[in-house]
Amino acid sequence: MKIDFTLNGTPVSLESSPVKRLLDVLRDDFDMKGTKEGCGEGECGACSIFIDGRLANSCLIPAAQAEGAEIVTIDGVRDTEAGILITEAYAEAHAVQCGFCTPGMVMASIALLKVNPDPDEQAVREGISGNICRCTGYDMIIDAVQLAAKRAKERGLAW
Ligand code: FES
Ligand code: FES
Numbered sequence: 001m002k003i004d005f006t007l008n009g010t011p012v013s014l015e016s017s018p019v020k021r022l023l024d025v026l027r028d029d030f031d032m033k034g035t036k037e038g039c040g041e042g043e044c045g046a047c048s049i050f051i052d053g054r055l056a057n058s059c060l061i062p063a064a065q066a067e068g069a070e071i072v073t074i075d076g077v078r079d080t081e082a083g084i085l086i087t088e089a090y091a092e093a094h095a096v097q098c099g100f101c102t103p104g105m106v107m108a109s110i111a112l113l114k115v116n117p118d119p120d121e122q123a124v125r126e127g128i129s130g131n132i133c134r135c136t137g138y139d140m141i142i143d144a145v146q147l148a149a150k151r152a153k154e155r156g157l158a159w
Contacts, residue, residue: 001018002014005066007073008075016063018062020063022058022065032073032075035047035075035103036104038104047059049074051066074107077106078106081157083106087106089147090141093143095143098134098135101131101134105141108128108130108131109124109128109144113145113148113149114159118149118153124142124145128141
């Protein structure tokens with residue numbers, strides 16, 4: 001079927017099986033390799049995207065569901081002011097080790113900061129609870145999100 005949607009601000013169109021995973025559409029058809037596949041079962045958050053502004057696991061979304069939607073991936077976020085600020089905070093707080101979880105963590109962090117721009121530790125833990133990191137033990141990720149929140153406040157940046 002023909003599927004039309006907006007990808008990182010650009011209208012796109014493709015012929016696809018309606019049940020192809022959106023994760024595969026993004027990676028294979030649009031070369032959005034920043035969106036990762038970890039578990040493929042909705043458990044790890046590596047494939048996190050925004051669909052119509054909501055955080056979602058693209059491995060669980062059939063392509064047909066993208067019809068008419070606004071999809072934003074890490075590739076569309078990382079060069080924005082917010083994306084640069086948060087990735088710098090991740091680097092500064094040593095929250096990136098192997099880096100595999102980082103794209104999904106950044107998407108989850110931004111989703112959290114949009115609704116709670118000054119999260120305490122517990123709020124960050126809950127905000128990233130759908131994302132698995134095998135390397136950091138999470139403390140450095142929590143530090144990174146709180147550092148990003150502080151920097152955003154200092155610079156008057158709205159998530
Ligand atoms: Fe989608 Fe793990 S790959 S949640
Ligand atoms: Fe390796 Fe998170 S930094 S999985």
